[in-house]
Amino acid sequence: MRFHTRKWIKPEDLNPNGTLFGGKLLAWIDEEAALYSIIQLENQNTVTKYMSEIDFKSSATQGDIIEIGIEVVKFGNASLALKCEVRNKMTRQTIIKIDKIVMVSLDKEGNTKPHGKIKVEFVKDRLGDS
Numbered sequence: 575m576r577f578h579t580r581k582w583i584k585p586e587d588l589n590p591n592g593t594l595f596g597g598k599l600l601a602w603i604d605e606e607a608a609l610y611s612i613i614q615l616e617n618q619n620t621v622t623k624y625m626s627e628i629d630f631k632s633s634a635t636q637g638d639i640i641e642i643g644i645e646v647v648k649f650g651n652a653s654l655a656l657k658c659e660v661r662n663k664m665t666r667q668t669i670i671k672i673d674k675i676v677m678v679s680l681d682k683e684g685n686t687k688p689h690g691k692i693k694v695e696f697v698k699d700r701l702g703d704s
């Protein structure tokens with residue numbers, strides 16, 4: 575799994591108990607999954623369809639640095655299934671794991687649109703040699 579994004583936990587990210595607010599973390603994960611999928615599928619009209627069980631294994635507190643990892647589970651027809659792990663950058667302790675996030679590629683009318691992708695592509699490969 576590649577951990578693309580790091581976040582520094584600030585006061586505005588905390589719940590009243592002084593630990594990382596779960597909703598904030600889910601918003602970051604959703605954005606990460608959306609951006610990853612938009613780039614992979616080369617379609618800005620890509621939406622979150624499904625998230626499997628969410629298991630908060632540990633928390634984070636102010637000043638912690640966390641990192642968000644995404645890995646492809648499966649390229650479907652219009653869908654892209656991902657898995658996600660968020661961990662503490664320093665301790666490597668897992669904060670959350672989501673086994674399946676399904677993103678779906680849509681057309682301008684909001685109907686599913688086959689994306690035609692079968693494997694992870696890297697931007698450098700798309701640019702070619704020129």
Ligand SMILES: CCCCCCCCCCCCCCCC(=O)SCCNC(=O)CCNC(=O)[C@H](O)C(C)(C)COP(=O)(O)OP(=O)(O)OC[C@H]1O[C@@H](n2cnc3c(N)ncnc32)[C@H](O)[C@@H]1OP(=O)(O)O
Binds near residue numbers: 612652
């Ligand atoms: C270069 C950089 C540019 C940057 C540029 C930035 C642009 C900045 C834009 C940011 C964008 C952010 C986006 C954020 C993410 C949201 O916030 S998205 C908002 C929340 N999500 C929604 O509103 C989606 C609402 N749902 C829907 O509209 C409809 O359910 C959908 C998505 C059109 C799908 O309709 P449907 O009838 O279920 O379609 P269906 O054909 O049955 O299924 C489609 C696929 O989903 C799969 N699926 C359906 N249900 C399930 C399920 N329960 N479990 C698993 N898979 C399922 C199916 O198996 C199928 O897979 P494929 O066989 O095609 O591979």
